[in-house]
Amino acid sequence: MTGLPVELACRLAHCPPERLWLIENLWADQAVGIVGGEPKSCKSFLALDMVVAVASGTPCLRRFPVAHAGRVLLYAAEDALHVVRARLDGIARAAAVRLADLDIHVITAPSLRLDLADDQRRLAETVAALQPRLLVLDPLVRLHRIDENAAAEVAPLLAYLRDLQRRFHLAVVLVHHARKGAGRIRAGQALRGSSELHAWGDSNLYLRRADEQLQLSVEHRAAPSYGGLALALRGTADLLALEILDSTPTPPSPSPREPSPADKVERLLADAGTPVRLNALRLSCHMRATTLGAALAELCGAGRVRKTPAGYELTVR
Numbered sequence: 001m002t003g004l005p006v007e008l009a010c011r012l013a014h015c016p017p018e019r020l021w022l023i024e025n026l027w028a029d030q031a032v033g034i035v036g037g038e039p040k041s042c043k044s045f046l047a048l049d050m051v052v053a054v055a056s057g058t059p060c061l062r063r064f065p066v067a068h069a070g071r072v073l074l075y076a077a078e079d080a081l082h083v084v085r086a087r088l089d090g091i092a093r094a095a096a097v098r099l100a101d102l103d104i105h106v107i108t109a110p111s112l113r114l115d116l117a118d119d120q121r122r123l124a125e126t127v128a129a130l131q132p133r134l135l136v137l138d139p140l141v142r143l144h145r146i147d148e149n150a151a152a153e154v155a156p157l158l159a160y161l162r163d164l165q166r167r168f169h170l171a172v173v174l175v176h177h178a179r180k181g182a183g184r185i186r187a188g189q190a191l192r193g194s195s196e197l198h199a200w201g202d203s204n205l206y207l208r209r210a211d212e213q214l215q216l217s218v219e220h221r222a223a224p225s226y227g228g229l230a231l232a233l234r235g236t237a238d239l240l241a242l243e244i245l246d247s248t249p250t251p252p253s254p255s256p257r258e259p260s261p262a263d264k265v266e267r268l269l270a271d272a273g274t275p276v277r278l279n280a281l282r283l284s285c286h287m288r289a290t291t292l293g294a295a296l297a298e299l300c301g302a303g304r305v306r307k308t309p310a311g312y313e314l315t316v317r
Contacts, residue, residue, distance in 0.1 A: 023066050025064055025218070027171060027205075032165050032172040033174070033205070034198075034205070034206045035047050035175045035207070036177070038178045038205030038208070039207070042214060043207055044079070045175055045233060045242050046061075047175050049061055050173060052091045052102065053068060054069055054133060054134045056092070061231070061243070061244050063093065070134070071131065071132045071133055072104045072105070072132055073130055074104060076106070077138060081106065086250060089238075090239035090240045091241050094235065111142075113143065115153075115157055115162070123164070136173045137161075137173070137175065138174075139175040139177060142176065150192030151194045154197065158197070159199045176192065178190040178191050190206075202221045203220050203221070205218055206219070207231075213230055213231075214231040214233075215231070215232055228312055233246055264285050264287075265312075266305065268269065269281075274311075275308050275313040276313070277314055305313055
């Protein structure tokens with residue numbers, strides 16, 4: 001066969017609930033996406049809070065638990081290195097950890113152009129050497145010289161970052177500006193440039209300023225989205241960190257997991273109370289023979305189901 005490879009849907013890899021998140025309810029595991037907002041809306045502070053959280057394993061914004069802590073690679077194109085250090089120090093202090101104990105690597109190159117093949121190669125080699133769990137690039141406007149409004153120019157740059165994510169199994173956070181005066185437009189549509197940017201993200205975070213208060217909206221491709229989280233920048237002049245205000249709502253709980261074929265078979269056998277033959281199981285569960293066979297093999301191998309002359313039954317009732 002010389003066509004494209006295919007697989008039955010029921011045989012595709014299943015992602016268990018514990019692998020869904022890098023930062024619970026905030027950023028999916030190995031997700032690419034954007035932290036967006038108008039100028040001066042604390043986008044960089046939010047991205048750096050994610051950096052400290054993932055590197056330390058402490059909750060992001062002191063609210064969102066980190067599911068998979070690990071090394072972080074950061075490129076802050078707009079800020080001097082001493083400013084980056086000071087901001088990370090403040091956030092680490094708010095998280096009750098020491099910056100010196102955190103596995104955060106900062107790219108110190110004076111420039112990085114993601115539209116140039118040589119710089120793409122150098123970044124890929126750095127990622128390959130360090131194997132970070134999270135890569136943060138801040139901001140997009142300093143990382144290229146393409147026309148952000150031209151989908152044909154934006155798409156290859158985003159495809160490169162998606163390829164990094166897939167090759168090295170990491171999450172990618174891209175900090176990006178929203179258009180000025182776009183406060184009444186839906187958050188994702190307010191991003192500056194091509195709509196490719198909004199469509200690209202698996203997880204996207206949007207910050208907006210209402211008077212003196214910041215509002216955070218969270219958008220996911222494969223989980224519930226929500227908004228209305230009120231934030232404020234708190235601390236002393238050199239030790240600042242974002243903080244969720246107490247009145248902010250709690251994010252929604254994840255949707256319950258769809259029962260697996262093995263779950264369905266086990267539940268049917270429990271309801272039957274007596275052994276059930278193979279054909280009767282297949283008709284009752286509405287499964288293909290191969291799917292049912294795999295489910296029974298899993299259950300029998302785990303010792304939860306046994307085969308008897310009268311049919312299949314639970315080992316313990």
